[in-house]
Amino acid sequence: xxxxxxxxxxxxxxxxxxxxxxxxxxxxxxxxxxxxxxxxxxxxxxxxxxxxxxxxxxxxxxxxxxxxxxxxxxxxxxxxxxxxxxxxxxxxxxxxxxxxxxxxxxxxxxxxxxxxxxxxxxxxxxxxxxxxxxxxxxxxxxxxxxxxxxxxxxxxxxxxxxxxxxxxxxxxxxxxxxxxxxxxxxxxxxxxxxxxxxxxxxxxxxxxxxxxxxxxxxxxxxxxxxxxxxxxxxxxxxxxxxxxxxxxxxxxxxxxxxxxxxxxxxxxxxxxxxxxxxxxxxxxxxxxxxxxxxxxxxxxxxxxxxxxxxxxxxxxxxxxxxxxxxxxxxxxxxxx
Amino acid sequence: xxxxxxxxxxxxxxxxxxxxxxxxxxxxxxxxxxxxxxxxxxxxxxxxxxxxxxxxxxxxxxxxxxxxxxxxxxxxxxxxxxxxxxxxxxxxxxxxxxxxxxxxxxxxx
Amino acid sequence: xxxxxxxxxxxxxxxxxxxxxxxxxxxxxxxxxxxxxxxxxxxxxxxxxxxxxxxxxxxxxxxxxxxxxxxxxxxxxxxxxxxxxxxxxxxxxxxxxxxxxxxxxxxxxxxxxxxxxxxxxxxxxxxxxxx
Ligand SMILES: Nc1ncnc2c1ncn2[C@@H]1O[C@H](COP(=O)(O)OP(=O)(O)OP(=O)(O)O)[C@@H](O)[C@H]1O
Ligand SMILES: [Mg+2]
Numbered sequence: 023x024x025x026x027x028x029x030x031x032x033x034x035x036x037x038x039x040x041x042x043x044x045x046x047x048x049x050x051x052x053x054x055x056x057x058x059x060x061x062x063x064x065x066x067x068x069x070x071x072x073x074x075x076x077x078x079x080x081x082x083x084x085x086x087x088x089x090x091x092x093x094x095x096x097x098x099x100x101x102x103x104x105x106x107x108x109x110x111x112x113x114x115x116x117x118x119x120x121x122x123x124x125x126x127x128x129x130x131x132x133x134x135x136x137x138x139x140x141x142x143x144x145x146x147x148x149x150x151x152x153x154x155x156x157x158x159x160x161x162x163x164x165x166x167x168x169x170x171x172x173x174x175x176x177x178x179x180x181x182x183x184x185x186x187x188x189x190x191x192x193x194x195x196x197x198x199x200x201x202x203x204x205x206x207x208x209x210x211x212x213x214x215x216x217x218x219x220x221x222x223x224x225x226x227x228x229x230x231x232x233x234x235x236x237x238x239x240x241x242x243x244x245x246x247x248x249x250x251x252x253x254x255x256x257x258x259x260x261x262x263x264x265x266x267x268x269x270x271x272x273x274x275x276x277x278x279x280x281x282x283x284x285x286x287x288x289x290x291x292x293x294x295x296x297x298x299x300x301x302x303x304x305x306x307x308x309x310x311x312x313x314x315x316x317x318x319x320x321x322x323x324x325x326x327x328x329x330x331x332x333x334x335x336x337x338x339x340x341x342x343x344x345x346x347x348x349x350x351x352x353x354x355x356x357x358x
Numbered sequence: 359x360x361x362x363x364x365x366x367x368x369x370x371x372x373x374x375x376x377x378x379x380x381x382x383x384x385x386x387x388x389x390x391x392x393x394x395x396x397x398x399x400x401x402x403x404x405x406x407x408x409x410x411x412x413x414x415x416x417x418x419x420x421x422x423x424x425x426x427x428x429x430x431x432x433x434x435x436x437x438x439x440x441x442x443x444x445x446x447x448x449x450x451x452x453x454x455x456x457x458x459x460x461x462x463x464x465x466x467x
Numbered sequence: 468x469x470x471x472x473x474x475x476x477x478x479x480x481x482x483x484x485x486x487x488x489x490x491x492x493x494x495x496x497x498x499x500x501x502x503x504x505x506x507x508x509x510x511x512x513x514x515x516x517x518x519x520x521x522x523x524x525x526x527x528x529x530x531x532x533x534x535x536x537x538x539x540x541x542x543x544x545x546x547x548x549x550x551x552x553x554x555x556x557x558x559x560x561x562x563x564x565x566x567x568x569x570x571x572x573x574x575x576x577x578x579x580x581x582x583x584x585x586x587x588x589x590x591x592x593x594x595x596x597x598x
Contacts, residue, residue, distance in 0.1 A: 046485040053509055057567060096498065100506045104571040108557050179415045226422055228451065247451035269452030273422055297415065
């Protein structure tokens with residue numbers, strides 16, 4: 023039998039014995055009762071009610087003062103007092119941690135901040151929302167003098183602080199790539215070597231790296247195990263997967279990455295995302311690719327940033343505003 | 359969000375059957391259970407995933423770690439019974455090319 | 468009046484509480500403070516009973532400039548405590564999250580000191596001042 027079933031009886035026994043001769047042993051038993059009742063999550067108001075019931079039942083036989091009964095009640099409430107104080111102290115600690123994390127999250131934002139390039143032929147939009155305070159998603163734009171716009175989108179396995187730390191490492195290795203233009207496959211190959219050497223074996227990173235050549239309007243891209251993006255063909259009004267395949271960063275240092283290319287015409291749209299978008303889970307299960315495309319299609323005529331915001335809102339709503347994974351969506355729309 | 363992991367040491371290989379979801383919550387348990395086997399020399403581990411309904415990137419991380427650890431100890435890893443969803447996950451991440459994976463459940467032996 | 472209680476079995480905890488209550492009453496502590504003092508004694512005595520096997524708890528009147536109080540001295544030659552810092556952390560005790568244990572004792576009293584050496588034993592002094 024569980025504590026809940028016997029607690030009334032037990033309490034009554036203790037009370038009865040104490041009212042008889044006010045012995046210390048009954049108070050000790052009360053203290054033990056207190057521990058048990060907290061362990062079984064009996065709330066303070068329930069205790070008062072148990073006390074009252076027991077008194078009423080005992081009253082039938084005796085009519086002397088109820089005053090001693092309050093000693094028992096006090097003893098039982100002691101434990102609650104202690105738990106309450108511990109709760110307060112833990113809350114203070116939690117608040118301290120929270121504000122530390124907030125500072126770290128702000129630092130991360132500054133550290134990883136990236137400017138959306140300004141080029142005539144492209145309308146670019148991006149949204150990145152962490153599931154918790156710190157994001158394990160990363161995206162970065164680079165624009166070179168010859169007019170190419172490069173975009174990296176990466177997802178570090180795991181969430182929260184470990185992912186954020188790992189991401190700072192990626193950021194620095196990207197920054198320390200030698201000057202000049204880099205083909206997407208080259209970027210992935212050199213990052214792969216860094217990650218392979220420096221990261222814990224169970225930690226890995228997926229990355230999609232693309233480079234939009236604004237002269238010949240071709241998008242060159244490679245993927246290291248990253249969620250494939252989508253390509254919207256304005257003329258046929260159809261979506262296709264931006265197919266690319268390649269091993270995750272950090273598994274094998276000799277990995278070679280294949281590079282793919284896609285011709286982009288006016289009105290065409292490139293959509294890149296983290297798996298927080300496609301792995302979006304609702305109560306009923308995962309959202310299907312078709313559902314996702316449906317949302318994108320609904321807003322595809324809007325400006326890039328608007329598409330990103332609107333699609334995010336839809337998915338957020340679908341998940342009851344509880345993101346399970348970091349969410350990043352990048353949109354490149356050729357407008358000229 | 360539960361997982362059961364059943365490990366049987368057979369004569370020629372270690373057979374593991376996983377039932378449930380592999381995500382950030384269950385991955386640590388999976389790692390603790392299987393890794394000790396991967397640290398021995400020359401082990402062959404066959405993992406039946408036919409009753410794994412969901413795996414996220416943390417789960418994938420466990421398999422990458424397992425694969426690397428086995429490789430370092432001259433062991434091998436085989437994954438069987440992958441659902442279409444899991445299969446796609448291993449395809450996209452390029453792991454299907456370096457790991458021994460098949461969608462059929464390993465019969466008898 | 469003997470001011471120490473040897474702790475050997477669980478019922479000695481009750482005796483220690485009784486002693487504490489009597490001294491507290493005599494000194495003029497109110498009912499709530501009496502309950503706080505006996506709870507602290509209980510916790511300390513229970514730790515001796517559970518972890519050290521045996522030891523003793525002494526309760527005495529203590530005085531400092533302008534104030535009077537009660538001091539609880541819990542002493543044993545048991546295994547001692549390895550990581551005092553951990554033990555004094557909230558949420559560490561086996562009853563974790565219930566607020567009891569040594570951090571709870573520390574909160575119940577006004578002054579608390581603990582000395583413990585692995586293999587040698589544990590000495591805890593706790594003072595509650597009369598308000
Ligand atoms: N007198 C002692 N001698 C040796 N070890 C002790 C002694 N008192 C406490 N300890 C050690 O310190 C730990 C913490 O003690 P504490 O009283 O804070 O919590 P607990 O006894 O584990 O749980 P609780 O008191 O909440 O039921 C104990 O688990 C025990 O290992
Ligand atoms: Mg204790």
